[in-house]
Amino acid sequence: SQTIHQWPATLVQPVGSPLSLECTVEGTSNPNLYWYRQAAGRGLQLLFYSVGIGQISSEVPQNLSASRPQDRQFILSSKKLLLSDSGFYLCAWSVHRRTEAFFGQGTRLTVV
């Protein structure tokens, strides 16, 4: 069966520090991968999605970037965090772009 791992679960980082959140999927090949941010009152905001290694699409301009160095690994990064980057970050995967997405446990990021 397929599983998705996302870590860490919680993270407190100072303003201006770098960020790296990692997500891996097991039990499937060539998944579509997604990063979402959930802030209060804004629902699930799509940040990035990837249909293959090295292929990243960005949905909103921001202080974040994403990379997919391996088929089942998706990384969310920032060189310098802002206060506004605080939120709940969710990684997800799907078999195809128009099928059910399965979410990881999420990372609660607090920038102080």
Add this chain to the structure above:
Amino acid sequence: GENVEQHPSTLSVQEGDSAVIKCTYSDSASNYFPWYKQELGKRPQLIIDIRSNVGEKKDQRIAVTLNKTAKHFSLHITETQPEDSAVYFCAASMDALNFGKGTSLLVTP
């Protein structure tokens, strides 16, 4: 990209009543419309979905309807129970799932 609007943002019903959540989408190319339920502190999980070649789908107490012409779809929960209390998200997919802002449903005994 796709823009999904969801209403209402909060909904309170009495146990046994029905609840209806409505969403609209902007891109007529979207053809997959899932609904997710997120309980407090947990990840969103799919409860029902519908594709654009279907107008209605039902699964026990949950049903979803889709009007492609008007570009809106709705979630209907009948005979609500306290355990239905959660945040519900609709989504529309063209290249990736774009979600609405969520509806916080409270079912009071």
